[in-house]
Amino acid sequence: MAKILVVDDEQVLVKGIKFNLEHEGYQVEVGYDGEQAVELAREGSFDLILLDLMMPKIDGLQACMRIREFSNVPVIMLTAKGEDADKLMGFESGADDYITKPFNILELKARVRALLRRSGAAGQKQSGGVLSIGHIRLDTGERAAWKGDKMVELTAKEFDLMELLMRNPGRVYSRENLLNVVWGYEYIGDYRTVDVHVRRLREKLELDPANPEYIRTKWGVGYFLSNRPEERER
Structure with a gap:
């Protein structure tokens, strides 16, 4: 560290x-x-x-x-x-x-x-390399993302948001936390900004965006990356 x-x-x-x-x-x-x-x-x-x-x-x-x-x-x-x-x-x-x-x-x-x-x-943790879970893969050195064997274009904030979640599987982040960490402490924006980016990540990386395996919601709390995709929320 x-x-x-x-x-x-x-x-x-x-x-x-x-x-x-x-x-x-x-x-x-x-x-x-x-x-x-x-x-x-x-x-x-x-x-x-x-x-x-x-x-x-x-x-x-x-x-x-x-x-x-x-x-x-x-x-x-x-x-x-x-x-x-x-x-x-x-x-x-x-x-x-x-x-x-x-x-x-x-x-x-x-x-x-x-x-x-x-x-x-x-x-x-900061030396670059590849993060992967299921069919999703991030190369943190090249800042590149894949859905299976297909490269996916992510914006800078989408990449930072996904990298944060993948480095901390299971950890639930509130939308306020994510605004502070990904957008910066001086960022003034609506919490819906986070929701929009999560939705875009699901559309780009999940096999079924309407029923995501990995980029999950903890209702009333925030978002997290599930490392147990078989246990989907109902």
Whole structure:
């Protein structure tokens, strides 16, 4: 399991990032200023650090340079600034990647996966590979899906939703949970968004969408992936 440190003085943002990364299977610790970032990085054994540029006490650039004195841990800089000069300063300070606020949580998760993969720090759960159940198969590295031997086109959110369910068979997610994890903590949308995506996944992947074997509903609770398709709900 990859261990990630998230440091930003915006506590709501930190809470949202932590929530989403933990639902991806990562272990997450948090901090709220540059000095804390350096202290935590020195004390802990992290596989990746998300570090805000503008923070109290010392900024992200200084924190990154200090961390580089004792660690080669991958660092993604988070900042509200998007100028090329700021990006170059970040890279010169030792950052490995750079993402500008406000960002899509799916983009952040993709950057995290890619950087962990490149650094060789990703655990088995994040290292890609094939997930399968019955006739449904996902290649998480290629982001490709199959229904039997036929490739199926899924949108980015459909794929993320299906991957989440397949990684956690039997676990029931409320529509609120799924909005937070798949669409991101800042997403403002109707819970029917989840229902529509579940319906589309059933139409694309189930043999009988009207009587799904795997993408199931727990009435009054939410959705889950059944690993016991013979026990269908009545």
